[in-house]
Amino acid sequence: MSYRNTASFGKRQEYSVVAELLKRGFDVYMTLVDDQGIDCVVRLDNKRYLDIQIKARSKDAKQWNVFAAMTFKPRKNLYFIFYTEKNNTFWTIPSSRVKALGFTNKSGKNEGKVRLDLPKPEFGDKADKFELFKNDNGFKLLNKFEK
Numbered sequence: 001m002s003y004r005n006t007a008s009f010g011k012r013q014e015y016s017v018v019a020e021l022l023k024r025g026f027d028v029y030m031t032l033v034d035d036q037g038i039d040c041v042v043r044l045d046n047k048r049y050l051d052i053q054i055k056a057r058s059k060d061a062k063q064w065n066v067f068a069a070m071t072f073k074p075r076k077n078l079y080f081i082f083y084t085e086k087n088n089t090f091w092t093i094p095s096s097r098v099k100a101l102g103f104t105n106k107s108g109k110n111e112g113k114v115r116l117d118l119p120k121p122e123f124g125d126k127a128d129k130f131e132l133f134k135n136d137n138g139f140k141l142l143n144k145f146e147k
Helices: 003-023 095-101 125-133 135-143
Strands: 027-030 040-043 049-057 066-070 078-084 089-094 114-117
Touching (some): 003 049, 003 078, 049 066, 078 095, 078 135, 089 095, 089 125, 089 135, 095 114, 095 125, 125 135
Parallel strands (some): 049 078
Antiparallel strands (some): 027 040, 040 049, 066 114, 078 089
8 A cells, every 4th residue: 555545544534434424314514623532523403413533444454453542531422433444344332332342551652542443253242242333233323322
């Protein structure tokens, strides 16, 4: 993969996720800068808004299913949308569940940061545990958000 493709991968995937949200009928507002860990805001109605953090892994990444060194404070209206290019899958997970399903580093340079390992195989215990967040199931969770 060339440098240009590598450097723009994250931004391209952000736009891909936003396009996916728009295709599914969501009202999406993009942020100019990601200084609060928010890539876009989804307006569900006049009283319900969701902050969305988008993370993507390339099919060429050695650990294409691992999202490491994440720093965030879980809150009700913060959701992550993870995209794994290798299996062309979206994972929409509330931040509190990312924290619970992930591993918080206890020491080292990433102390306090969260690592989430998404399932590689489509079947098995781990895949079953994440099925609620995969593709259509995950996007449906956004509409179920209660303030």
